[in-house]
Amino acid sequence: MSSTDTPPPLYSAREPVFPRRVSGKFRTLKWWIMGVTLGIYYLTPWIRWDRGPNLPDQAVLVDLAGRRFFFFWIEIWPHEFYFIAGLLIMAGLGLFLFTSALGRVWCGYTCPQTVWTDLFILTERWIEGDRNARVRLWKARWDFRKWRLRITKWVIWLVIGLATGGAWVFYFTDAPQLARDLVTFSGHPIAYSTIAVLTITTVLFGGFAREQVCIYMCPWPRIQAAMMDEDTLTVAYRSWRGEPRGKHRKAEDAEKLGxxxxxxxxxxxxxxxxxxxxxQQLACITCGLCIDACDDVMERIGKPRGLIDYMALTDETAERAGSKPRPIWEHVLRPRTMLYTALWSLVGLGLVFALFIRPEIDLTVAPVRNPTFVTLSDGSIRNTYDVRLRNKNGEERPFHISLTSDTLLRIDLEGTDNLVTLVPADETLLQRVYVTAPAGSEAATADRTPFRLWVEDLEGNERAHNDTVFNGNAQ
Ligand code: SF4
Ligand code: SF4
Incomplete structure (x- = not known):
């Protein structure tokens, strides 16, 4: 650049993109993924799941008031947050696995931004026509027809945004009840404001910003490079076959041109x-639509498909040298992807194992330290414990509390004579427990005597225990 040249502007206005309709195997796959993912998102809150009379019957519910997460037959309590952490780790490892094997396949097929943008473009195409018609409309002046088409499109986009925001809040409370409350304007203001925010962001991101979110806002394209190598499959153009490019106007052009x-x-x-x-470019989301478009062209001009294809860098080098590319499974099955698969499976198996061995009764025992013991009028020594019992069942349950010890200790419960305490359905109960050692006994005169506190669910026949100590008067 000479000193008199004007430097390029730091900011340039967005060039709108008007994607043309295309058909082919990758487009079909994307339609299926879009249908399945949107179906799951919109319909899941409406699936019912009978958990008994005292529990919500929504299959998937984030119960903020009850501080629990319900997922069909699984119930996650706040102290079991490690399940959510484990699922997030699995999601991260899954993303690493797919990125290392298939590049930005997440971006191209399943990312919510891609799926909703596809939906918004689909509605735009229905209303305004395919690429050429949309370009003409964009350039046309604002007459009655342009306003009519634009307003129709924006209204449909708003409805999609509203359904998207609405579906989100249904995950947090009983969906049918909330739907009734919303339409009768008796819903909570937070529900309305959440729907409003999500409606606006869905329309802005999916309808207006579209590819700008992927190119400028999303950090993933910058991070994913660390997970990709020369064996990762990405979308590439076989330039050694396609170039020099040009219109094949005469028969001899086919020989001179690529x-x-x-x-x-x-x-x-x-x-x-x-x-x-x-x-290859940072903006490419490896959606494969250019492959479909080019394969269609190649078929029509009688050339082999695959001028644009999913390809690894190593294949590109091999093909340029005249060798055959390696089979796809060799790119997918390599130490890096197998390591991610192994880690993913380990975390998954760990979670399943933890799910099956987790106790039905949750029990914590906290000795009352102030004072650590009291001496009663008959000389016996008494310790006090706060026992926290969580009943994970949908009905009230009687819990019997007892202890086992190598030495003589007596147990009493505050407020009950028969060592049985009733814990309401799905609640945590704090039960004060007294443990007494007779005057002059071994436990009364020892510094610390270990014992085991037992809790038995008298209806469910489940048992749980907690080891703690009895503090004697060891002067
Ligand atoms: S270049 Fe091809 S694969 Fe990449 S985003 Fe565009 S259509 Fe999709
Ligand atoms: S679709 Fe194929 S033939 Fe047409 S411009 Fe693209 S690469 Fe060339």
Whole structure:
């Protein structure tokens, strides 16, 4: 650049992208994934699951008031947060695994931003037409037709945004009841404000910002490079086959030129508006739509498919040297991906194991330290304990409390004579327990005597125990 040249501006206005309709195996796969993921998201809060009379019957529910998470037959309590942490670790490892094997496949197929953007573009295409019609409309002046089409599109986008925000709040309370409250304007203000925020962000991100979120806002494209290597499959253009590109106007052109006829089909279908023929780019979400578009062109001009394809860097080097690319399974099954799979499976198995061995009764025992013991009028020594019992069942349960020890100790419960305490359904009860050693006994005169406190669910036949100590008067 000479000293008289004007430097390029730091900011340039967004060039709108008008992706063209395309069909092919990757587009079909994306439709299926979109249908399944949106179906799961919108319908899950409406699935019922009978847990008995005192528990919510919503299959998936984040019960903030009850401080629990329900997932079909599984109930996660706050002290079991390690299950959520484990699931997040699995999600992270799964993302590492897929990125290392298949590049930005998460971005291209399952990321909510991609899925909702696809949905918004689909509705836009229904209303305003395919790429050329949308470009014409964008350039046209604001007449009655343009306003009509734009307002129709925006209203449908708002409805999608509203359904998306609405579905989110249904995960946090009973969906049918909340739906009734919302339509009768008797819902909680937080529900309305959450729906409003999510409606606006869904429409802004999916309808207006679209690829800008992936290119400028999302940190994942910057991080994922650390998980990719020369064996990772990404979308690439076989330039050694396609170049020199050009229109095949005469029969001899086919011999002079490469297979790329410069039809721009791959660029016109790209949801982020890039030209994959310029090489791999940060903006590419590896959605495969340019592969579908180019395969269609290749078929029509009688050339082999795969001018644009999922390909690893090592294949590119091999193909340029005239060798055959390695089979896909060799790229997918390699030490790095196997390590991620092993770690993912280990965490998963650990969670399943923890789920099956977790006790039905939760019990904590806290000795009262102030004072550590009291001497009663008959000379016996008494210790006090706060026993916290959690009943995870949907009905009130009687719990019998007892102790086992190598020495003589007596147990009493505050407020009951028969060592049985009733714990209400799905609640935690604090029961004060007194343990007494007779005057002059071994435990009364020893410094610390270990013993085991037992809790038995008299209806469920479950038992749990906690080891603690009895403090004597050892002067
Ligand atoms: S679709 Fe294929 S032939 Fe057409 S411009 Fe793209 S790479 Fe070239
Ligand atoms: S270049 Fe191809 S794979 Fe990459 S985002 Fe565009 S259409 Fe998808």
């Amino acid at each position: 297979d790329c006829i410069d039809c721009m089909a791959c660029v016109n279908v790209c949801p982020v508006g890039i030209d994959i023929r310029e090489g």
